Amino acid sequence: MFANSFPDRAVMAELLAGMLWDIKAVHFRADEPYRLASGLASPVYIDCRKLLSYPRIRSGVIDFAAATVLRNVGFESFDVIAGGETAGIPFAALLADRLGLPMIYVRKKPKGHGRGAQIEGVLPEGARVLVIEDLTTAGVSMFTFIDAIRAAGGVVDHGMALFFYDIFPQARADMAAQGITLHNIATWRDALAVARERALFDRDTLSEVESFLNNPLEWSAKHGGVSALAPRS
Template identity: 70%
Template sequence: MTRASFADPAVMGELMARMLWEIEAVHFAPDEPYKLSSGLVSPVYIDCRKLLSYPRVRSTLMDFAAATVLKQAGFERFDCVAGGETAGIPFAALLADRLELPMIYVRKKPKGYGRNAQIEGTLPKGARVLMVEDLTTAGGSMFHFINAVREAGGVVEHGLALFYYDIFEQAEKRFTEGGVDLHYIATWKEVLAVAREEQRSDPKTLDSVAEFLDRPMEWSRARGGLEELLV
């Protein structure tokens, strides 16, 4: 079932950004910013889980994801696709189907009873695994799952996030030091560009969002939020 159109990455990023706006998965609120689980105060919030509720959107994104992985990593680089609990699981299943590969999923922590498993499914020793998440901010959650797969005997050198924040310096360092190439379709850059083009918010809001994307920690600190990214 492998399908890949190999569209230009910039085109795929812009189209995903438009999809996110169309399904109302993006929210800008600089006057009443969101406090994320990390403690970061942010004027932006994105809900990639909503993508699952729109068949044409999710199907197109799986084509984009398959094309991205095949073009950037290779056609025969993986033995298995893994999804992290919970948001990564459905996207991993959809992508595994596209790539005609087995799929496993990784719990946030061992089950606590029975086999006490953290990895669900069949993971042969030495299997080359593509780790999938719906989004990643700085890679902390993804590496939690990657480390679990590695401890179970899998080899993880590539990760895929449909959406990548791409605003934190710590992220690049984490993936480089962790030996993982991160692949993604869209970032906040594309989402903000579409917002400006389609006038999704007033200029003041868009400028405040742009300020956050340029200096996220300073923006958060000035509003009583996290001063150092921990995840």
């Protein structure tokens, strides 16, 4: 499908951001911030799992994911696609099917019965694995799955997030220090740009969201959330 050309990165980012708004997967709420699992107070929230319920959009997003990794890494760079429990599993299955590759999935913790497996599927020793998640904030959660795959003999040098927060300047560098190059399609900047273009919110709300994106920890602290994120242990 992508042998001759790849879609433009900026176009893919804008289209995914627009799709997420179309299906009401993105929310701005500056007056009553969301509290994320990290403890961060945030005026923005996203649920990429809703993409699964829209077949045409879902297919387009997987096209974008395939184009992104093939352009950035190459056509013969992976042996297995891995999805993390739980949101990453269906997207891994879809991407593996699109690329014609085997798929595995990884639990957050080993299963408490039977074989006690943490990885389901066939992972050959030395297999080059791409780990995909629906979204990542700073990349920390992805390492739950990366560490398990590496411990089982897989080689993981790349991660894929359909949506990357991209609000912490050190996030990519921290992942690179752990041997991971992160690939993504869209970010919060893309979602904000579409919201502005479509005039989805008043100026004050858009301004608050931009303030959060520019300095998320300071914004969080001012709104009752954490002022620092827990480091990767």
